Amino acid sequence: MLVLYNIFGYDTKIMKKYYIITYGCQMNESDSERLAAKLEKKKYKLTDKIESADLIIINTCSVRQSAIDRVYSKIKQFNKLKIKNPKLKIILTGCILIKDKRKFEKEVDEIWPIIDFQSEAKHSSKKQAFIPIMTGCNNFCSYCAVPYTRGREKSRPKKEILKEIKELINKKYEKIMLLGQNVNSYKFNFANLLEEIAKIKGNFEIRFMTSHPKDMSDELIKVIKENKKISKEIHLPIQSGDNTILKKMNRGYTVGCYKKLIKKIKKEIPKVILSTDIIVGFPGETEKQFQNTVKLVKEIKFKQIYVARYSPRSGTTASKLKDNIPADEKKKRKRIILDLIKY
Numbered sequence: 001m002l003v004l005y006n007i008f009g010y011d012t013k014i015m016k017k018y019y020i021i022t023y024g025c026q027m028n029e030s031d032s033e034r035l036a037a038k039l040e041k042k043k044y045k046l047t048d049k050i051e052s053a054d055l056i057i058i059n060t061c062s063v064r065q066s067a068i069d070r071v072y073s074k075i076k077q078f079n080k081l082k083i084k085n086p087k088l089k090i091i092l093t094g095c096i097l098i099k100d101k102r103k104f105e106k107e108v109d110e111i112w113p114i115i116d117f118q119s120e121a122k123h124s125s126k127k128q129a130f131i132p133i134m135t136g137c138n139n140f141c142s143y144c145a146v147p148y149t150r151g152r153e154k155s156r157p158k159k160e161i162l163k164e165i166k167e168l169i170n171k172k173y174e175k176i177m178l179l180g181q182n183v184n185s186y187k188f189n190f191a192n193l194l195e196e197i198a199k200i201k202g203n204f205e206i207r208f209m210t211s212h213p214k215d216m217s218d219e220l221i222k223v224i225k226e227n228k229k230i231s232k233e234i235h236l237p238i239q240s241g242d243n244t245i246l247k248k249m250n251r252g253y254t255v256g257c258y259k260k261l262i263k264k265i266k267k268e269i270p271k272v273i274l275s276t277d278i279i280v281g282f283p284g285e286t287e288k289q290f291q292n293t294v295k296l297v298k299e300i301k302f303k304q305i306y307v308a309r310y311s312p313r314s315g316t317t318a319s320k321l322k323d324n325i326p327a328d329e330k331k332k333r334k335r336i337i338l339d340l341i342k343y
Contacts, residue, residue: 018053019057020032023058025061027117027135027181033123036121037119057112071104092108114135126173127174128177131178136150136151137182139212141251142249142250142317148313158193165200176204177209184220206227213258218264233272237276240282276302
């Protein structure tokens with residue numbers, strides 16, 4: 001049976017030092033910062049030496065099998081520390097699929113739910129702050145576990161976000177990174193939120209991720225163009241350069257739509273710096289379909305590309321498809337795409 005305990009039910013007279021290790025995206029990093037703030041309110045102290053920790057928290061991510069494999073290996077190592085410190089507790093939290101929770105429940109002391117993304121944070125940097133504006137996703141891309149780990153979209157009130165950012169600017173923070181699985185679908189109008197943040201007095205830069213191409217509006221492009229405080233770096237995941245694969249992925253746009261959007265962005269923001277995400281080795285991806293992705297990447301000339309080798313995630317639609325691309329072929333395709341950054 002899965003265990004979900006009261007997060008801060010420990011006696012702080014006994015447990016005083018904590019150590020957090022984080023896997024996954026910036027949202028997970030932000031969750032760890034908010035978890036750290038809650039722990040410190042309970043008089044826990046951060047330690048940079050894992051051997052001295054009374055509480056080891058692993059904030060993990062089921063979106064990639066590689067992260068789950070690394071976590072499993074780490075937990076085996078951490079459990080050995082209990083020989084010297086029998087009071088040590090190993091906690092697992094983060095974006096975890098039910099299947100993975102069942103795998104880990106006998107390996108850790110407790111499994112905690114994801115931290116409330118609206119809570120106070122202990123930022124790891126004094127210059128840049130992660131600010132989650134929403135969590136969850138309604139898109140259900142066929143390969144993605146996020147709707148099953150974080151649930152449906154939930155947006156923070158605009159007033160709350162602005163208050164947090166104003167406090168950070170008063171503390172001389174220089175970079176504000178707005179986070180969400182799909183910031184463009186922020187419930188209270190993302191373009192308007194960016195405008196309101198840009199009006200805050202101070203010398204700072206606003207960044208955001210991640211955007212979904214199907215929700216990138218003309219209004220948003222205009223706001224980015226007209227506000228000096230908003231970064232001209234845009235991360236816009238394409239995932240594949242082939243229409244058949246995009247349809248199987250349930251991405252909601254075609255290659256033609258994406259190229260038209262990029263053309264519009266480059267016209268309105270000539271100095272834009274574009275980055276993207278690509279998945280190679282999706283079930284059934286032929287060599288020709290992969291070469292369509294290569295062709296698109298060469299055409300758009302992304303500044304940065306984040307490439308993932310497809311791995312099936314339990315409960316997703318794509319997990320029902322045969323994972324028929326050999327691991328070596330996925331590895332080769334990933335290298336080909338990464339080499340195109342130098343193109």
